[in-house]
Amino acid sequence: MARCDVCGNDYDKAFTIEGPRGRGTFDSFECAIHALAPACSHCGCRIVGHGAEHDGRYYCCAHCARESGVQGLDDRA
Incomplete structure (x- = not known):
C-alpha cells in the first residue's frame, strides 16, 4: 500500500x-x-477547471481577475 x-x-x-x-x-x-492545483490570486480558492492566467498570476474566474485590476477577460463570449 x-x-x-x-x-x-x-x-x-x-x-x-x-x-x-x-x-x-x-x-x-x-x-x-x-x-x-493552483490557488486563485484574488480569492485563494483552488482552481480545478480552466481558470485564467495573466502576467503569471492565476484566477479562478474573470470576476476575480477584474477585481485584481485585469482587463479584457470574460467568463463567456
Missing part, C-alpha cells in the same frame, strides 16, 4: 500524479487538488 502525501492515509488504491506543479502520491482527488 502507499501513503497519501497530504493526509497520510495508507491506502491500497493510492495513485501518483506527476505534472508541471509537482509530483505526489494521493488517496483521493481531493488530496491531489489540495496539493497540486
Whole structure:
C-alpha cells in the first residue's frame, strides 16, 4: 500500500500524479487538488477547471481577475 502525501492515509488504491506543479502520491482527488492545483490570486480558492492566467498570476474566474485590476477577460463570449 502507499501513503497519501497530504493526509497520510495508507491506502491500497493510492495513485501518483506527476505534472508541471509537482509530483505526489494521493488517496483521493481531493488530496491531489489540495496539493497540486493552483490557488486563485484574488480569492485563494483552488482552481480545478480552466481558470485564467495573466502576467503569471492565476484566477479562478474573470470576476476575480477584474477585481485584481485585469482587463479584457470574460467568463463567456
